Amino acid sequence: MKTAVLRFLVRWYQASDQPLPAWLERNVRNTPELAAIRGEEVQLTSLLRSQAPVNGVVASPFLKSKVLHALARDTADSQRSRTSRWILPSAAVAASLALGLLLASTWLSHTGPSSDTATPSAFTSVTPAPVEAEPILVAKGIPAAWANPLDQEIASVVADAEGAVRFLASAFLPSEALSRRPDRSTSG
Numbered sequence: 001m002k003t004a005v006l007r008f009l010v011r012w013y014q015a016s017d018q019p020l021p022a023w024l025e026r027n028v029r030n031t032p033e034l035a036a037i038r039g040e041e042v043q044l045t046s047l048l049r050s051q052a053p054v055n056g057v058v059a060s061p062f063l064k065s066k067v068l069h070a071l072a073r074d075t076a077d078s079q080r081s082r083t084s085r086w087i088l089p090s091a092a093v094a095a096s097l098a099l100g101l102l103l104a105s106t107w108l109s110h111t112g113p114s115s116d117t118a119t120p121s122a123f124t125s126v127t128p129a130p131v132e133a134e135p136i137l138v139a140k141g142i143p144a145a146w147a148n149p150l151d152q153e154i155a156s157v158v159a160d161a162e163g164a165v166r167f168l169a170s171a172f173l174p175s176e177a178l179s180r181r182p183d184r185s186t187s188g
């Protein structure tokens with residue numbers, strides 16, 4: 001690994017026409033492989049500098065416009081991909097936050113039947129009095145000890161969530177934090 005880094009540095013200093021630092025010069029003198037690489041780089045640099053441009057070779061008049069067009073297209077593509085890369089995740093986060101806020105506001109604004117019946121409302125004079133109706137028995141055969149399956153499902157979901165919280169707490173929190181238990185009740 002060290003030799004690979006030193007090879008890279010020798011090539012980099014040779015390509016940039018900067019002198020090798022003293023510590024790298026010592027390594028080049030002590031390592032035959034690095035000395036050979038430096039020799040190859042010196043030879044390559046001298047060959048590139050010694051060759052004169054070939055006469056009679058003319059660049060295409062369209063070369064400049066083609067290169068500039070390709071650069072502009074690549075820049076536009078990279079900017080488009082950079083912005084479009086964040087559109088879908090941002091929209092998903094915004095939608096989930098909006099849904100969470102909607103559910104939270106619905107859940108928190110839900111109140112039970114009002115016990116304040118003494119205050120007459122403005123609609124009492126307009127609304128007719130309710131008519132007493134006989135209760136409709138939908139299912140006469142339901143036993144008294146019947147449990148609502150949705151209540152059981154909610155209890156299972158809450159138990160699973162508490163298990164996940166305990167697991168995350170045991171995996172990521174210090175051990176003294178495990179002894180504390182949340183004081184929140186799970187019933188709404």
